[in-house]
Amino acid sequence: MVKKVHVLDHPLIQHKLTIIRDKNTGPKEFRELVDEISTLMAYELTRNLALQVVTIETPIKKMNAKKLSGKKIGIVPIMRAGLGMVNGITRMIPVAKVGHIGLYRDPETLKAIEYYVKLPTDIQGRELIVVDPMLATGGSASAAIQALKDRGAVNIKFLCLIAVQEGIDAIHKDHPEVDIFTASIDQGLNDKSYIIPGFGDAGDRLFGTK
Numbered sequence: 001m002v003k004k005v006h007v008l009d010h011p012l013i014q015h016k017l018t019i020i021r022d023k024n025t026g027p028k029e030f031r032e033l034v035d036e037i038s039t040l041m042a043y044e045l046t047r048n049l050a051l052q053v054v055t056i057e058t059p060i061k062k063m064n065a066k067k068l069s070g071k072k073i074g075i076v077p078i079m080r081a082g083l084g085m086v087n088g089i090t091r092m093i094p095v096a097k098v099g100h101i102g103l104y105r106d107p108e109t110l111k112a113i114e115y116y117v118k119l120p121t122d123i124q125g126r127e128l129i130v131v132d133p134m135l136a137t138g139g140s141a142s143a144a145i146q147a148l149k150d151r152g153a154v155n156i157k158f159l160c161l162i163a164v165q166e167g168i169d170a171i172h173k174d175h176p177e178v179d180i181f182t183a184s185i186d187q188g189l190n191d192k193s194y195i196i197p198g199f200g201d202a203g204d205r206l207f208g209t210k
């Protein structure tokens, strides 16, 4: 299977990403920009959504026009950091349902530890977008995707702001069919498996916890 990574290099996305990378950007601006970047990324990600032709009547005359063909979408943030991306996406796709997967990365083993799962009941029939700002070792994303598959999901995409090759390889090894969308592929991981240069701990920067 072809490895599917899409780098969303729209200038507005890249500009805003540069601002949130800056260590002097505080939580308020960080949150606002993650929200805006997520909206822009959702726009790019949904480029291939299926359309159907419907007949409507304008004030002038009847016409055949295009409408989304009722595709059911689900957004699944990996908590905590993925929460910062939800509103930006649902602004573009207001009918999307939102599921939540709570995972934290054990600081010693780096293993993703699951602490919460709450999903729409009909995930089997939905196109799911798993979101987390950072794809580092890939442990969290892979575990979240597996949690969805264990509950019957079949159509899954992964959206992040920054990825590294190691995380991309981990998803492709465990879930070769999953498309990955990112705004950047960074250099690598440091000795604590933080992304270099990245923007630090996404959860802490969003919620001001450090």
Ligand SMILES: O=c1ccn([C@@H]2O[C@H](COP(=O)(O)O)[C@@H](O)[C@H]2O)c(=O)[nH]1
Binding pocket: 078, 079, 081, 105, 110, 112, 132, 134, 135, 136, 137, 138, 139, 140, 141, 167, 193, 194, 195, 196, 198, 199, 200, 201, 202, 203
């Ligand atoms: O630079 C980083 C790296 C990771 N995170 C957080 O960890 C997980 C992803 O790490 P994996 O190793 O891919 O499991 C992600 O949920 C981030 O919240 C980070 O914030 N900054």
Ligand SMILES: O=P(O)(O)OP(=O)(O)O
Binding pocket: 078, 079, 080, 081, 082, 103, 104, 105, 106, 140, 201, 202, 203, 204
């Ligand atoms: O993946 P982590 O451990 O950084 O979790 P959180 O998003 O809660 O900071």
Ligand SMILES: [Mg+2]
Binding pocket: 081, 201, 202, 203, 204
């Ligand atoms: Mg964190």
